[in-house]
Amino acid sequence: MIAFGAAITRPDVYRACAEPGIRRAAEGDSVIYAEPSAGTIFASYNALLDRAAAHDDLEALVLVHQDTEIMSPDLCATIRTTLADPDVAVVGCVGAIGVRSIAWWEASVTLASFINRYEEYGGGDLHSFSWDWDEAPAYARAGEVETLDGFALVLAPWAVRNVRFDESLGAFHGYDLDYCLQVREAGRKVVTADFRAIHHRPLQMLPDPDEWVDAHIRLAEKWDGRMPRIGRAPGTWRERALRAEAERDAAHAIARSTALEIEARTAMLEHSLVETRTSISWRITAPLRLFRRRIA
Amino acid sequence: MIIFASALRERRAYRDHAGPGVERAREGDSEVFAIASAGSICGDYNLILDQVAERDGLEALVLVDEDTEIADPDFCAKVRRALADPDVGLVGCAGATGVESVAWWAARVSAGPVTYRYSEYGGGEIDTFAATRAGSPPAEVDTVAGYLLVLSPWAARTLRFDEELAIGVGFDLDFALRLRQAGRKVVTAELRVIRHKTLKVVEDLDVWVEGHIDLADKWDGRLPGAPPRPADWKERARLAEAERDAARAHAYSHYSLLDARVAPLERRLAAMTDTFGWRLTAPLRALNALRRGDATRRERDEPRRARPRTG
Numbered sequence A: 001m002i003a004f005g006a007a008i009t010r011p012d013v014y015r016a017c018a019e020p021g022i023r024r025a026a027e028g029d030s031v032i033y034a035e036p037s038a039g040t041i042f043a044s045y046n047a048l049l050d051r052a053a054a055h056d057d058l059e060a061l062v063l064v065h066q067d068t069e070i071m072s073p074d075l076c077a078t079i080r081t082t083l084a085d086p087d088v089a090v091v092g093c094v095g096a097i098g099v100r101s102i103a104w105w106e107a108s109v110t111l112a113s114f115i116n117r118y119e120e121y122g123g124g125d126l127h128s129f130s131w132d133w134d135e136a137p138a139y140a141r142a143g144e145v146e147t148l149d150g151f152a153l154v155l156a157p158w159a160v161r162n163v164r165f166d167e168s169l170g171a172f173h174g175y176d177l178d179y180c181l182q183v184r185e186a187g188r189k190v191v192t193a194d195f196r197a198i199h200h201r202p203l204q205m206l207p208d209p210d211e212w213v214d215a216h217i218r219l220a221e222k223w224d225g226r227m228p229r230i231g232r233a234p235g236t237w238r239e240r241a242l243r244a245e246a247e248r249d250a251a252h253a254i255a256r257s258t259a260l261e262i263e264a265r266t267a268m269l270e271h272s273l274v275e276t277r278t279s280i281s282w283r284i285t286a287p288l289r290l291f292r293r294r295i296a
Numbered sequence B: 001m002i003i004f005a006s007a008l009r010e011r012r013a014y015r016d017h018a019g020p021g022v023e024r025a026r027e028g029d030s031e032v033f034a035i036a037s038a039g040s041i042c043g044d045y046n047l048i049l050d051q052v053a054e055r056d057g058l059e060a061l062v063l064v065d066e067d068t069e070i071a072d073p074d075f076c077a078k079v080r081r082a083l084a085d086p087d088v089g090l091v092g093c094a095g096a097t098g099v100e101s102v103a104w105w106a107a108r109v110s111a112g113p114v115t116y117r118y119s120e121y122g123g124g125e126i127d128t129f130a131a132t133r134a135g136s137p138p139a140e141v142d143t144v145a146g147y148l149l150v151l152s153p154w155a156a157r158t159l160r161f162d163e164e165l166a167i168g169v170g171f172d173l174d175f176a177l178r179l180r181q182a183g184r185k186v187v188t189a190e191l192r193v194i195r196h197k198t199l200k201v202v203e204d205l206d207v208w209v210e211g212h213i214d215l216a217d218k219w220d221g222r223l224p225g226a227p228p229r230p231a232d233w234k235e236r237a238r239l240a241e242a243e244r245d246a247a248r249a250h251a252y253s254h255y256s257l258l259d260a261r262v263a264p265l266e267r268r269l270a271a272m273t274d275t276f277g278w279r280l281t282a283p284l285r286a287l288n289a290l291r292r293g294d295a296t297r298r299e300r301d302e303p304r305r306a307r308p309r310t311g
Helices: A011-025 A041-053 A075-082 A157-162 A175-185 A209-223 A237-277 A280-284 A286-295 B011-025 B041-052 B075-082 B153-158 B171-181 B205-219 B233-273 B276-280 B282-291 B293-301
Strands: A002-008 A032-036 A060-064 A068-070 A088-092 A094-097 A108-112 A114-118 A124-127 A152-155 A189-192 A197-200 B002-008 B031-036 B060-064 B068-070 B088-092 B094-097 B108-111 B114-118 B124-126 B133-135 B148-151 B185-188 B193-196
Touching: A002 A011, A002 A041, A011 A032, A011 A060, A011 A068, A011 A197, A032 A041, A041 A060, A041 A157, A041 A175, A060 A068, A060 A075, A060 A157, A075 A088, A088 A157, A088 A175, A094 A189, A114 B233, A124 B233, A152 A157, A175 A189, A175 A209, A209 B233, A237 B114, A237 B124, A237 B205, A237 B233, A280 A286, A280 B276, A280 B282, A286 B276, B002 B011, B002 B041, B011 B060, B011 B068, B011 B075, B011 B193, B031 B041, B041 B060, B041 B171, B060 B075, B060 B153, B075 B088, B088 B153, B088 B171, B094 B185, B148 B153, B171 B185, B171 B205, B276 B282
Parallel strands: A002 A032, A002 A060, A088 A189, A114 A197, B002 B031, B002 B060, B088 B185, B108 B133, B114 B193
Antiparallel strands: A060 A152, A068 A197, A088 A152, A094 A108, A114 A124, B060 B148, B068 B193, B088 B148, B094 B108, B114 B124
C-alpha cells in the first residue's frame, strides 16, 4: 500500500493544490493522511512517519507540501519500479549532486521535473528544465543524487521506520537536505525518478531569510566533516568570511541589475503597446478585428 | 580656478560623454586636463594629482569618469558653494551614509538629479537610486560616488588614492574614509549629472568580488555602517556563507520576477501584432517610417524617460 501525507497550515491551499494531485496519483487502497501541522515541518512529518509505519503492508509514503500538486497519474508504478532496488530509501522529482549547503540549487541539479506556478502579475508558469523531456538539457537524468527538493518526497518503508526528521534544526528549512544526508550516512540511496509536480508558490524564493540563514548555519555545523563538501570551502575561516561577504554583496548587485532590467524592459514594452495602439495601422484595421470577433 | 581632469581608457566615451559635459561646465579660466590611463584608477588619479594639485589659484579639482556627463550649467558655482565650508574636502553628486562595504549604493543614499542613461532595450533613462534614496543634497555622507569627485585644494595636495588597492574597486570609499579620518567632511551637492552606462550595477562580478575583499581586508571592522559581526572568524564565515546563499536566492527570485512581469506585456504585444490586420498594413508602416526618417532619428537620439519605480 502506498500512503500519502501532507501537513496542513492552510486547508484552502491543500484543497486547491495537494489534494487534486494526491487523488490523481493514489490507488484504491492508498491511505491519505491530511493532517494539521504539528508546529514545524520536522514534527509534522515525524507524526506522519509514525502513522504510516504502523501499516504492515506499507510500500511507500509520499510526503507533499500542501501547495504541491502531483501531475503524474502513474506515480505509484514509478515508485514501485524505483523502490525495486532495496538500497533506495528516498525518491523525488528534483535533485542535485555536489551539494554544499541547504542552497542545494547552487549545486549541480540533475533533475527538475516541476513547474513553479505563481499568481503574481496575473499568474503564470515557470517550467523547470526537465518538465518537458523533449527540451531537457544533456545533464537531465534520473538517478542517484545527494539531496532532493522536499516539496515532494517518496520514502521507502525502511526510511519511514528508521530515519526521523531532526526536530532540533528549526521550523522548516533544511529538513529535506538533512533527511537525505541521514539516509546516505546510513548507507542507503537517494534518487530522482521520472514523475512531475506543480509547485504553487510565489516567486520570492525566501520570504523568511533570517530563519533560512539560521538553518543554513545549523546544517553546516551538524554535517561538516561527516559528509563530503557540506559546510566546506577553501581557505582559512577569515578568508572564507571575507569572500562570502563579497559574494553576498555581488549577489545583491545582480538582483539590483535585474531590477533595473525589469524597469527598462517594461518601459520598452509599454511604449511599444502604446505606439501600436495609437498607430494609424491599428486604427484603420479596427473593423477587421471587430468582424473577426463577431464570426469567432 | 577649477580644474577638470579625466583618465581616458576609451577615448570615444570621453568624446561622447565626459568631454561635452566638461565643456558645458567649465569657466573661462578652467583648465581641462586629460591623461591616457596607465593602469589602475588609483594610479591614474594620483598621476593627475601630482600634475595639477600645486597649480596656483586652484579652487577645486574635478575628477570626471569618462562615462559621466556633467549636465549642470551652474556646476562651478555649486562647487564653490559646497567648498565654502573650509572643512569640506570632497564633494560628489551622489553619496551615502551607513556604508557597510564597497556597495555604497545599498546604504542610505543622498543624491540629486543623477540620471542613468542606458542603451539596452531601445535606450532610456532610469532613476537608479529610487529604492535607496534617503535624502537629497546637500548632506554630509560617508562616501561619494567615484564617477564624479570634486576635491578641495587641501584634499588634492594632502591625500593620494591608495594604489595598494590594485583592482581599484572601492577607491572612492577608501579616499573618503581617509579624508574623514583626517577630520574633513565629505558632502553631496545638487549637481546635475548623466551616467552613460549599461543596466549592470557591477560590470565584472569576479573582479569586483576580489576588490571587495581587498577593501574589507583593509578597513575590516571600521566601515561606518558595518553591522556587528561575530568576533570569531569561523562564526563569521558561517554567517556570511549563509547570507551569500540567501542573497543568491533573492537574485534568482528577481530573474523569475523579470519573466513574470515582462511575459504578460510581451503576450499582449504579440496578440496585437501577430494579426492579419497588422501584417496587412506593414507596407503602410514601412512607408511612414521612410517618410519620417528624420523625425525617427531625432527620437532615437533623445531616449525615452523610463518611469522610476520603487520596490
